Amino acid sequence: MTTPHVEIEQQRLLRTAIPGPRSDALHRRKASAVSSGVSTALPVYIERAGGGILVDVDGNQLIDFGSGIAVSTVGNAAPRVVRRVQEQVADFTHTCFMITPYEEYVEVAETLNDLTPGTHEKRSALFNSGAEAVENAVKIARSYTGRQAVIAFDHAYHGRTNLTMALTAKNMPYKHGFGPFANEIYRVPMAYPFRWPGGAENCAAEAFAMFTDLVHAQVGESNTAAVLIEPIQGEGGFIVPAPGFLKLVSDWCREHDILLIADEIQTGFCRTGNWFACEFENVVPDLVTTAKGIAGGLPLSAVTGRAEVMDAVHAGGLGGTYGGNPVACAAALGAIETMKSENLVGRAKQVEAIFLPRLQQLAAKYPQIGDVRGRGAMLAIELVEGAHDKTPNAALLGTVTAHCHSQGLVTLTAGTYGNVFRFLPPLSIGDDLINEGLDILEEAFAASC
Template identity: 50%
Template sequence: MTELPHTPLHSTLPQSRHLTTAVPGPRSKQLHAERLAHVSDGFGIVLPVFVDRADGAIIQDVDGNRFIDFASGIAVTSVGAANRKVRERVAAQLERFTHTCFMVTEYESFTQVSKWLNEHTPGDFDKRTALFSTGAEAVENAVKIARSATGRPNILVFDEAYHGRSLLTMAMTAKENPYRLNFGPLPGEVVRAASANPLRPSASTTGDAMTAALASVEETLAQHGADTFAAMVIEPIQGEGGFIVPVPGFLAGLREIATRHGIVLVLDEIQTGMGRTGALYASEHEGIAGDITLSAKALADGLPLSAVTGRTELLNAVHVGGLGGTYAGNPLACEAALAVFEELEDGELLANARTVETVARELLEPLVEETAIVAQFRGRGAMLALEFADATTLDPRPDLARAISSACHAQGVLTLTCGTHGNVIRLLPPLVISEDLLRDGLGVLHDAILEANAALRAPVLVADTP
């Protein structure tokens, strides 16, 4: 793996793991107590440390501890949390203006971001783009566009899907706790079909996984009337559901079904896009294009920006004034996105994402055979995961995922859990990570897994009875 522009050689932080206190440290504990006094308890927390600085693949907290970042703000800071080009472009825009609202007075960066996305999003057809602020906004606006263009009400989504936390996207999301719990009633006209999970196929499907899953989709459409569906929405790799790469051929099959029934295929690339999987968009691995493709997260490297890009006849089907938002395509975020595009242009970050997968597979994939707790290693590029389950029954082990992730935190490696059952550790390192730092962090995770496996296999000592 070659050293990449700006990190680590040009980083504002040493690109190395370093602990000066226990985790969390005293200053973080003090600030966390203040947070509890002022912030809603509805916000969860993975690791209660307060960040002082971050750059490249390192997060430094207020106690001076440096963590290897395998989270990237949930796949957001892919070009580093203090990327020089992003900082320079945003700083220059700050000197000009912070906001005007594109629907009131225009600015060029909005158009330039849209142009780049039209040119680089998969699909050999004329495109238009609409910019918004969050991933959930992008999803909801894609639904609005599909309904406007087709005149149909229903939306097809899938098992293990995650599409956001707004009211409509909660209905589209599969996981009940914490995303849907206590927030009903949720919008109707959202229908769920079986996905093609290679490790855990739907109970409603039997036989060949791909054929069975597609047959289940056809059956679901037939039950509700295929001509009532405006869109089918799917993540090419399901994120919060557990970084599930579908059975080969499933997405291509959905593409054919959507075309045959006149349904708009919406690919939610909010987490998988902007090079995360080693291609600009994950759908490129499957050789397909959505009628609409959604981008967000890494699109602006931490500034809130999302995009809906798709066929011109779809995006232009909405009446004038039907799309928008006060902060949609904010000029600061647009400048950040243009900097991200510059970083992606030479292909080095895409190559580095692929190398991340190669190194991670070398170190972690053997654990599937070597332990009794790793059921599967999966993913693409720098979007990877380990699923923990009982070796004989495949019963999910969320307790192991939590314990192993916590052990990594204590050693200065930030990891996240996910999955419908909470039994998956996901890896989302910045695409600028160096091989030395990657191997260090993966080594910590590897050792934590082996320790958990050894503890599980250790004999239980029973005291002698008198």
């Protein structure tokens, strides 16, 4: 007999300490059954979720400011996603698109070709994870250009596979002890306004000059297949490049017949107040990688790009057993339908309008908040030692995070130096929960500073 779906009341509720006894018991089981290499930021075990609330096994209801790292953008158990998934599961769960294909994969590809920036003819290929999408984008770029070198940026995060670890800038915990890594990867500085030595006002021009000089001297334009960039860096600390930098890089790539790959895995699908973050700079990438928010929580990713680039790969060169699984494709169609019908692009802007003034007020009160940045429902604060000391303050981040967690607010951290709060609420969250969560954040700073 099917258990009927019960709507979750959209309020924070603490029945036990966080974590509670049932979560503690499950965490002991986790320690004896799961590799210790798989860590857990908050050992609270979830049994239901919806809107802006996570319900744990002890009956506590927590406010979600993380969306499973930007995945549950449309909310957990979104009705259109649930309906499409249930229908698809009842039809079939797998055939492998490379063996006997199905319409759902084609429909997702058509939708991505329509949604991603640019009016040119496009093609898409579907995969399982963000890292897999990035790996395949690099494969496609190398196949099309006949070149090998790939340019990545400081503070970048692109995944945990061997190639994407090479592209990722942060050692611990992502790369430490796992080398050697793939070669022909070259790193250049990111236009990071808050930490740019010449000041934020000079950041775009100086970073671009350094970028072009390094590529010319150390790599060679004619050896470069692609430049890979996050329009807003994710794990690196929600770094929004200095205005104009992305456009300069895009124009330079076009001049030298180098492909621009936009990693929109965390920024895509309404998260920043546009369908894709590169739209803020009117940049049209040659290839776009997507994942996370694409399918309402089911594993799916994609590479979408110029038809002539995507079609340059030989038949059989792209694919995978589970890539574009029909159930995940059904979820993606339901998620994108939700984004359109509920105007989640507009909702992301509303979330920003609530969050940003509160974060700025907090920064005005506490000099340890050195920077407030981001777009839409992808916002961050960077913690430092003081008003005139930009030394990263990871210790304060840990203290504030612990307080938030104890009060039933799920928050995420980020940053190369481990000193950034990143805020990624589901776009289904209510305004009252946002404000209550920000009240808890303010209380955490008052108790910690």
